[in-house]
Amino acid sequence: MSRPGGRTARVRAAVLAAAGDALIELGLPGLDLAGLARRAGVGKTTVYRRWGTVAAVLEDLVSDMVETSAPRADTGDLDDDLLANAGLVRSTLTDPRQGRLLTALICAAVDDAGTARALRRFYDARTAVWEPCVTDAVARGDLPADTDAAAVVRAVSAPLYHQLLTRGEQPGVADARRAALVAAAAARAGAFAAPVSAGARRTS
Amino acid sequence: MSRPGGRTARVRAAVLAAAGDALIELGLPGLDLAGLARRAGVGKTTVYRRWGTVAAVLEDLVSDMVETSAPRADTGDLDDDLLANAGLVRSTLTDPRQGRLLTALICAAVDDAGTARALRRFYDARTAVWEPCVTDAVARGDLPADTDAAAVVRAVSAPLYHQLLTRGEQPGVADARRAALVAAAAARAGAFAAPVSAGARRTS
DNA sequence: AGCCAAACGGAACCCCGGTCCCGTCACGGG
DNA sequence: CCCGTGACGGGACCGGGGTTCCGTTTGGCT
Numbered sequence: 344m345s346r347p348g349g350r351t352a353r354v355r356a357a358v359l360a361a362a363g364d365a366l367i368e369l370g371l372p373g374l375d376l377a378g379l380a381r382r383a384g385v386g387k388t389t390v391y392r393r394w395g396t397v398a399a400v401l402e403d404l405v406s407d408m409v410e411t412s413a414p415r416a417d418t419g420d421l422d423d424d425l426l427a428n429a430g431l432v433r434s435t436l437t438d439p440r441q442g443r444l445l446t447a448l449i450c451a452a453v454d455d456a457g458t459a460r461a462l463r464r465f466y467d468a469r470t471a472v473w474e475p476c477v478t479d480a481v482a483r484g485d486l487p488a489d490t491d492a493a494a495v496v497r498a499v500s501a502p503l504y505h506q507l508l509t510r511g512e513q514p515g516v517a518d519a520r521r522a523a524l525v526a527a528a529a530a531r532a533g534a535f536a537a538p539v540s541a542g543a544r545r546t547s
Numbered sequence: 548m549s550r551p552g553g554r555t556a557r558v559r560a561a562v563l564a565a566a567g568d569a570l571i572e573l574g575l576p577g578l579d580l581a582g583l584a585r586r587a588g589v590g591k592t593t594v595y596r597r598w599g600t601v602a603a604v605l606e607d608l609v610s611d612m613v614e615t616s617a618p619r620a621d622t623g624d625l626d627d628d629l630l631a632n633a634g635l636v637r638s639t640l641t642d643p644r645q646g647r648l649l650t651a652l653i654c655a656a657v658d659d660a661g662t663a664r665a666l667r668r669f670y671d672a673r674t675a676v677w678e679p680c681v682t683d684a685v686a687r688g689d690l691p692a693d694t695d696a697a698a699v700v701r702a703v704s705a706p707l708y709h710q711l712l713t714r715g716e717q718p719g720v721a722d723a724r725r726a727a728l729v730a731a732a733a734a735r736a737g738a739f740a741a742p743v744s745a746g747a748r749r750t751s
Numbered sequence: 752a753g754c755c756a757a758a759c760g761g762a763a764c765c766c767c768g769g770t771c772c773c774g775t776c777a778c779g780g781g
Numbered sequence: 782c783c784c785g786t787g788a789c790g791g792g793a794c795c796g797g798g799g800t801t802c803c804g805t806t807t808g809g810c811t
Contacts, residue, residue, distance in 0.1 A: 349778055351788065370658035377768050386790035391769070393788090449712050450654035454574035459715040466713050498729060501709035502702060508653050509670050509708065511663040525702060525733040532732035534725065553808055555758065581798050590760035595799070597758090 357383040358390060359407070362400050367439060371447040376400075398455035401448055405461045408444075415473045421485055421530070424476035425499050425523035432500045433519040436507055446508070470496050477530070487533045494535050498526040561587040562594060563611070566604050571643055575651040578604075602659035605652055609665045612648075619677045625689055626731050628680035629703050633727035636704045637718050640711055650712070674700050681734070691737045698739050702730040 361382035365374055374397045380387040394400045416427035436442045452459040470493050477492035502522045503514040514522075529535060565586035569578055578601045584591040598604045620631035640646045656663040674697050681696035706726045707718040718726075733739060 350776085351778090354789075371654075372658055375768060387769085388771090388791080389789055446657050450575075450657060452715060453650050453654060453712070454576055463714055494725070497709065498706060500713075501705040504709050504713065505701065505705035508657070508712065509704075510667055511656060521698070521738065525730075525738040528736035528738040529729040529733040532736060534729040534732040554806085555808090558759075579798060591799085592761080592801090593759050 354383070354385055354389060355393075355403075357385055358394075358400065359404055362404060363440060363444065366443050366447050370443075371397075371450050374400075396455075398451050398458045401451050402455075402458050402461040404444065405448055405458075405465050409465050409468050412468055412472055415476060417476070417479075419479075419483075421476065421480040422524065422527050424473075424480075425495075425527050426520060428473050428476065428496065429499050429503070429519035429523035430516070432503050432522075433514050433516065436503060437513050442507075442513075449508070480530075486530050487536060489536045490530055490533075491535045491537065495526055495530050498529070498535070499523055558587070558589055558593060559597075559607075561589055562598075562604065563608055566608060567644060567648065570647050570651050574647075575601075575654055580604075600659075602655050602662045605648075605655050606659075606662050606665040608648060609652055609662075609669050613669050613672050616672055616676050619680060621680070621683075623683075623687075625680065625684040625734070626728065628677075628684075629699075629727035629731050630724060632677050632680065632700065633703050633707070633723035634720070636707050636726075637720065637723040640707060641717050646711075646717075653712070670701075684734075690734050691740060693740045694734055694737075695739045695741060699730055699734045702733070702739070703727055 358379055361379050362374065365379060365382060369378075376390045376394070376397065377387050379385075379400065380390045383390070390400075394403065413431060416424045418424055418427070436445065448458060448462050452462045473496045474492040477486065477490060477495045480486045481488060481490055481492070499522050502525070503518060506512050506514050506518060562583055565583050566578065569583060569586060573582075580594045580598065580601065581591055583589075583604065584594045587594070594604075598607065617635060620628045622628055622631070640649065652662060652666050656666045677700045678696040681690065681694060681699045684690045685692060685694055685696070703726050706729070707722060710716050710718050710722060
């Protein structure tokens with residue numbers, strides 16, 4: 344970081360852009376540092392020195408995403424807020440660039456601890472942004488006081504990711520709608536009571 | 548398939564076993580046909596001729612899993628049935644061999660249409676086995692008549708997969724319990740009304 | 752028991768991603 | 782405006798995965 348401006352920054356941008364393009368064209372298995380260097384018009388040695396592994400490049404990509412977080416909805420109604428969230432998640436997963444990047448990151452995170460941490464930070468940030476939708480609903484008296492806000496937010500995303508990853512189907516607007524309303528209904532029924540603290544371990 | 552017994556079968560078993568072992572040791576990125584041949588004590592040429600790609604080997608692995616499907620629960624109570632299902636899903640994902648295999652398959656399916664089809668068949672079969680838990684509840688009058696049974700079953704799995712894949716956390720028993728009760732509560736509230744038929748497209 | 756098609760296995764070959772070495776270039780301070 | 786440090790880039794080398802060819806083995810079938 345001693346020379347953040349100028350050529351170094353250009354190289355970084357070129358490589359990250361090339362990585363995004365290659366991800367769409369070839370998918371994660373087609374990514375290799377030599378190919379990235381070619382695409383980026385950059386010396387092969389440079390890529391190996393600065394990143395060293397494909398996972399590190401992806402980790403760098405997701406770092407950028409953490410900083411650009413869209414604002415949450417604030418409609419004053421839980422259903423509408425969660426519908427907005429579900430719509431955002433659906434748009435992200437459906438978008439060719441963002442969707443491919445996220446699925447690639449999920450796959451990479453399975454085998455690389457660094458990527459897993461970066462991805463987790465990203466999702467934690469995203470979740471934190473939307474949590475107020477739930478805590479506001481609690482404050483309004485629409486939900487039980489001991490509702491686990493983060494869990495509700497994650498419950499909106501889960502079915503959409505599940506559909507994409509296990510069924511190979513792009514989630515549609517109807518799917519997003521159902522995901523939001525299911526989470527809201529369960530929350531009102533008190534099914535998200537109390538945070539879970541025991542019984543979870545991090546993956547090897 | 549003209550010679551299903553004898554040497555051919557032994558080779559197939561050896562390679563599939565080697566693939567399972569390698570998946571645990573090295574993860575999906577570490578799999579390559581040459582390495583599988585070495586591990587299996589089999590000619591490299593044979594592996595390339597019979598399968599040709601890593602994805603094809605995984606597809607073959609999942610085909611075996613489709614046939615061995617555990618029986619569904621039938622307790623006469625929706626909550627208990629879904630709790631049993633959630634427990635099964637949790638056990639599967641937590642089990643080193645099964646869990647790694649499933650995550651690897653999901654990753655492979657992202658970039659390979661054949662693997663995606665095989666994986667989809669697997670999940671469709673699993674879902675079909677557990678659907679009666681929901682339809683029985685409908686028949687008992689515990690759920691609305693237009694409840695989408697398959698969606699409810701999938702809703703139980705979704706949060707557990709989501710937690711494993713996006714947060715790198717093994718789902719615990721408390722997570723499984725919550726997943727089941729959330730799905731049940733939402734179903735009772737009528738949030739799973741009517742099958743979704745529009746707005747979904749298969750991935751490229 | 753013997754035949755033959757089909758599958759297996761060894762070995763050489765090619766290709767290319769990963770590594771190393773060293774010369775060159777540009778940013779930023781003095 | 783110049784100088785030094787640190788990053789970039791080219792090129793050669795190495796290892797191993799993927800492909801091909803051909804000889805060998807096997808197991809079903811008559």
